[in-house]
Amino acid sequence: MDAQQEVEQLHRELNEYNYQYYVLDAPTISDYEYDHRLRRLEELEAVHPELITPDSPTQRVGGEAVSAFQPVKHRVPLESLQDVFSFDELAEFIQRIQASVRQAEYMVEPKVDGLSMALEYRDGVFVRGATRGDGRAGEDVTENLRTIKSIPLKLPDPVSVIVRGEVFMPRTVFAALNEEREQNGKTLFANPRNAAAGSMRQQDPKVAAARKLDMVMFNIQWVEGHVFLTHMETLEWLRRMHFRVIPHTPAKTVEDTVAAIMDIGEHRTRYAYDIDGAVVKLNSLADRARLGSTAKFPRWAVAYKYPPEQKQTLLTDIVVQVGRTGVLTPKAVLEPVHLAGTTVTSASLHNQDYITEKDICVGDTVLVQKAGEIIPEVVSVVREKRPAEVKPYHLPHVCPVCGAPVVRDEDGAAVRCTGAECPAQLLRNLTHFASRNAMDIDGLGPAVVEGLVDAELIKTPGDLYHLDVQSVAQLDRMGQKSAKNLIDAIERSKQNDLSRLLFAFGIRQVGQKAAKLLAGQFKTLDALMDATEEELTAVPDIGAITAKSLVSWLHSPQSVHLISVLKDAGVNMREENGPVGGRLRGKTFVLTGTLSRFSRAEAGARIEALGGKVSGSVSKKTSYVVAGEEAGSKLDKANALGIPVLDEEKFISMLSE
Ligand code: AMP
Numbered sequence: 308m309d310a311q312q313e314v315e316q317l318h319r320e321l322n323e324y325n326y327q328y329y330v331l332d333a334p335t336i337s338d339y340e341y342d343h344r345l346r347r348l349e350e351l352e353a354v355h356p357e358l359i360t361p362d363s364p365t366q367r368v369g370g371e372a373v374s375a376f377q378p379v380k381h382r383v384p385l386e387s388l389q390d391v392f393s394f395d396e397l398a399e400f401i402q403r404i405q406a407s408v409r410q411a412e413y414m415v416e417p418k419v420d421g422l423s424m425a426l427e428y429r430d431g432v433f434v435r436g437a438t439r440g441d442g443r444a445g446e447d448v449t450e451n452l453r454t455i456k457s458i459p460l461k462l463p464d465p466v467s468v469i470v471r472g473e474v475f476m477p478r479t480v481f482a483a484l485n486e487e488r489e490q491n492g493k494t495l496f497a498n499p500r501n502a503a504a505g506s507m508r509q510q511d512p513k514v515a516a517a518r519k520l521d522m523v524m525f526n527i528q529w530v531e532g533h534v535f536l537t538h539m540e541t542l543e544w545l546r547r548m549h550f551r552v553i554p555h556t557p558a559k560t561v562e563d564t565v566a567a568i569m570d571i572g573e574h575r576t577r578y579a580y581d582i583d584g585a586v587v588k589l590n591s592l593a594d595r596a597r598l599g600s601t602a603k604f605p606r607w608a609v610a611y612k613y614p615p616e617q618k619q620t621l622l623t624d625i626v627v628q629v630g631r632t633g634v635l636t637p638k639a640v641l642e643p644v645h646l647a648g649t650t651v652t653s654a655s656l657h658n659q660d661y662i663t664e665k666d667i668c669v670g671d672t673v674l675v676q677k678a679g680e681i682i683p684e685v686v687s688v689v690r691e692k693r694p695a696e697v698k699p700y701h702l703p704h705v706c707p708v709c710g711a712p713v714v715r716d717e718d719g720a721a722v723r724c725t726g727a728e729c730p731a732q733l734l735r736n737l738t739h740f741a742s743r744n745a746m747d748i749d750g751l752g753p754a755v756v757e758g759l760v761d762a763e764l765i766k767t768p769g770d771l772y773h774l775d776v777q778s779v780a781q782l783d784r785m786g787q788k789s790a791k792n793l794i795d796a797i798e799r800s801k802q803n804d805l806s807r808l809l810f811a812f813g814i815r816q817v818g819q820k821a822a823k824l825l826a827g828q829f830k831t832l833d834a835l836m837d838a839t840e841e842e843l844t845a846v847p848d849i850g851a852i853t854a855k856s857l858v859s860w861l862h863s864p865q866s867v868h869l870i871s872v873l874k875d876a877g878v879n880m881r882e883e884n885g886p887v888g889g890r891l892r893g894k895t896f897v898l899t900g901t902l903s904r905f906s907r908a909e910a911g912a913r914i915e916a917l918g919g920k921v922s923g924s925v926s927k928k929t930s931y932v933v934a935g936e937e938a939g940s941k942l943d944k945a946n947a948l949g950i951p952v953l954d955e956e957k958f959i960s961m962l963s964e
Contacts, residue, residue: 318362321345329457362433383469389610391612413563421522430466431464448507489655499581523551524550618676622672627703737756741800768873805826824848832880835861845908890918899941900938904955
């Protein structure tokens with residue numbers, strides 16, 4: 308078999324396995340075997356790039372990022388649906404149809420709360436996908452759609468067709484994504500639909516790919532060479548073409564229709580997606596064509612909207628959880644209540660702002676519902692039921708796990724524990740401490756850190772320096788040799804410059820760059836610990852927020868403890884590297900008078916940052932005197948000694964040269 312034949316065969320096989328796995332939920336080969344063949348295909352394509360086709364399974368991982376989505380005019384408009392909010396309105400719709408269509412039959416489908424898309428296939432190959440936009444024209448999101456595994460890149464038949472469906476984020480994926488965002492102090496997506504929309508708008512398909520979107524089809528917009536009589540037939544055909552197809556229930560009367568709608572509503576958790584209603588559509592395509600559309604909606608379909616299920620319950624307590632990144636999350640403890648299929652006992656209150664905005668107090672009766680059908684949320688307080696005495700709630704000022712002070716993110720609502728040794732953040736702190744740009748301890752990745760913590764060999768970064776080969780070698784998959792290597796790497800890390808150590812502490816706002824600037828300026832950790840916020844902000848590029856965060860961290864009892872443990876272990880706390888730049892090395896400056904744009908301390912720091920020195924008195928060794936307004940005797944002395952004098956303008960241009 309030549310390369311071309313093998314590539315084609317792999318395309319066929321892998322697309323088929325993909326379909327079995329993602330659409331049918333019935334894989335016939337193991338993941339291992341699948342990955343193996345995918346790897347083989349990647350190898351062949353690397354050698355023969357001319358054999359890569361758009362329908363190759365390797366093309367799902369996401370191609371180049373785009374700078375803007377191109378407009379696409381829809382061949383057939385993507386229409387909206389008329390909403391109905393009661394069964395009476397539904398009955399009216401059915402009577403209207405019955406008046407002109409004899410023996411009408413309907414299909415009832417869940418209304419997927421996702422993003423409407425049109426997918427175009429030419430001769431069976433997926434060529435383009437577009438958002439609905441205003442219904443007449445949307446945006447080309449082909450590359451992001453390609454990453455959705457349940458979308459066939461190639462159909463079993465070489466047909467040209469445009470299919471319409473809904474892209475959604477499975478609820479389980481949504482829950483995991485939001486949890487991760489909450490941990491990272493990022494704003495949460497309100498529901499799976501918003502999360503899916505955010506993902507489809509990603510200009511880098513790799514990001515979209517990571518969001519694990521899915522798609523379900525419910526319509527043929529246009530097809531070449533096929534004639535269908537009913538909607539049901541089109542759905543069956545779509546299924547044969549390997550699409551995931553919307554579930555559909557036939558109905559003939561108002562009663563049937565209502566029963567089907569109720570069934571969908573009551574069992575909404577069986578769908579992987581959120582629904583925001585049920586769609587009732589006429590089955591006969593000829594009758595649909597006859598009825599046509601109004602300016603906005605087709606006359607042959609309506610969307611029934613379910614009222615969201617909400618219940619009242621008692622909020623008995625608010626507890627605080629500390630996540631892996633130190634974010635404090637308040638959580639409402641609720642009297643158990645049955646809601647949309649499950650018993651709800653708690654709900655995240657996200658942050659202090661959320662609690663304040665909704666005026667939530669312990670002891671209140673609250674109205675709860677499920678966001679995105681799955682995550683319980685407190686909608687509002689039932690004020691009439693508020694007991695005579697309640698206390699407004701405030702997040703604690705110290706971490707409930709370790710007692711260290713908490714700080715609020717400057718750019719968000721999250722409040723974090725600053726504890727250097729907080730058990731809740733241990734894994735993350737240790738992994739960061741050992742990472743490449745921090746203490747650079749080779750062999751101390753997340754898995755080993757976890758092993759060490761689980762075996763209770765370490766509780767704080769300081770404990771690393773008391774490990775011995777014997778105990779480390781006991782860990783799973785470790786062995787004598789790797790244990791020895793690890794201990795050696797830990798030993799070597801003691802020699803690191805202060806800037807690495809400072810970054811390794813994982814202090815909020817103190818990134819690699821700030822750590823370098825600060826270490827370069829203050830040289831020793833002791834000097835840094837003595838520095839005031841004012842002295843810290845005098846360092847160029849160190850702002851007030853960073854200074855504040857650093858001072859509060861350095862002085863918390865946990866940090867003081869950690870630093871003394873590290874010091875005793877022999878960890879270096881000095882910076883040997885000179886300050887960055889060094890353009891003014893060897894030059895001595897004397898400052899006199901008042902500068903308009905700097906304080907003396909700031910001007911001095913700028914000079915030192917460039918390697919220069921600042922002296923208090925003028926002598927023959929002085930290189931420059933910087934003279935501001937109302938300069939005094941130092942200026943006279945400079946003139947007498949013939950030392951160059953800089954006014955503020957000249958000084959600034961020297962700094963920025
Ligand atoms: P509207 O939100 O009022 O514009 O309602 C129309 C939307 O419902 C369209 O964007 C469709 O993509 C979407 N939709 C979701 N599920 C279905 C379905 N089963 N049949 C028809 N449209 C649906």
